[in-house]
Amino acid sequence: MTRARRSDALSRERIVEAAVELLDATGEAGLTFRALSERLSTGAGAIYWHVANKDELRGAATDAVVASALAGVGAAAPREVLRAVGLALFDAIDEHPWLGTQLGAQMSRTPQGPTTPRLLEAIGRPVSALGVPEAAWFTATSTVMYYVLGAAGQNAVNGRAGSAELDRTAFLDAAATAWEELDADDYPFVRRVAAQMRDHDDQRQFVDGLDAVIAGILALHPPGR
């Protein structure tokens, strides 16, 4: 319980909190030990006393945000819980755009870390409550998790300057326009759905897709008899 030298003691908690703020403000690339040192009015060495390296720091920041996002999910019917978990992550990504990319990377790199079990538990509990036979629990849960992680990664809009809303519109419009100019023989499908993509609703699409995944699991494992 020592507290050397400073009144605003440095701690892993305070460091992770500052890292999240820095990531929010300056994006993935903005998280540097120098910027973090300045924000905490200390030196890089002091930070390394509390955190092993940058990977661990990123992981801790990711887990802190995920834990906070999942904390608000209450109890309800399995399908509702799954929707709530998905939307909680979705909202968290809205607030912390760097989370989308981080989440997938974090979970595949260090599944023994805290984030993977956290998310697996949050998704697996309602999935098992859906009536899926226990032998299929892991596969069914993984299916939902893959969908959620994939959607998370794709919905991370990187731009952050100015109005996020305007950025998003311009971003989607640029992509849709590029799609419409593709070769008609090679990309008939992409050209045809470009318009749908230009004015789709992220959240609506995410929930619809999640419902489809749930429906698919139930179709393969009909509850009751």
Next chain:
Amino acid sequence: MTRARRSDALSRERIVEAAVELLDATGEAGLTFRALSERLSTGAGAIYWHVANKDELRGAATDAVVASALAGVGAAAPREVLRAVGLALFDAIDEHPWLGTQLGAQMSRTPQGPTTPRLLEAIGRPVSALGVPEAAWFTATSTVMYYVLGAAGQNAVNGRAGSAELDRTAFLDAAATAWEELDADDYPFVRRVAAQMRDHDDQRQFVDGLDAVIAGILALHPPGR
């Protein structure tokens, strides 16, 4: 069609090819302009003449591998085509572990690049052939794509030293053991499925999940009447 100074002319194609080899041999972090320069017996500046920056290089490497993987997918029943596309990507990730992480990042960052339309077309064509109403094409295709991308990201085993098979076993075992030691009150589900995860079959699980997603889309959009 000029070819200054060297017989083994530098070209964007040769650079991308070397980048893929370097990524395969040394992993994500091993791709540096210095290492690439040495492998190509040239200087960094010469590479920058053909490639704008590292992001573009990574993107080109990703697209080259994806294009080659998808080239082998033939025509068949929609469900078979979807399975074939998924497995093609799965095999590509086995051969190029860095692809798992790259794919998701690449597609969200630059959807106007070549990779996003390529994959969207490969997945969207069979999805639309499933009998899904056109208004739902984009959502249904995105659902499958999210699942595939999420699975891709999670199945990228990073270790590459020695036998990949042994690495994988040790990796999964370490994670499963860590899961089994979690708090019983907070993580009942994770503890219970840890064993399933320890000896699951990646490819089998992926295909089963993909089938569930397809079944879900069909459940929401019944073909026929």
Next chain:
DNA sequence: TGCAGCTTGGAACGTCGTTCCATCCGTGTC
């Protein structure tokens, strides 16, 4: 043969993650 411009290769710059170490200060000891 000479010139113009595409292409090359490597030096140089600024920034990063990480290591190292001199210094500081709260705590326990006598």
Next chain:
DNA sequence: GACACGGATGGAACGACGTTCCAAGCTGCA
């Protein structure tokens, strides 16, 4: 109440990276 111990601090230093810049080389055309 002095003193040493060791946990904690902060900043200098190192090596590697992405990128820029430029002098030089080579090729194709006049």
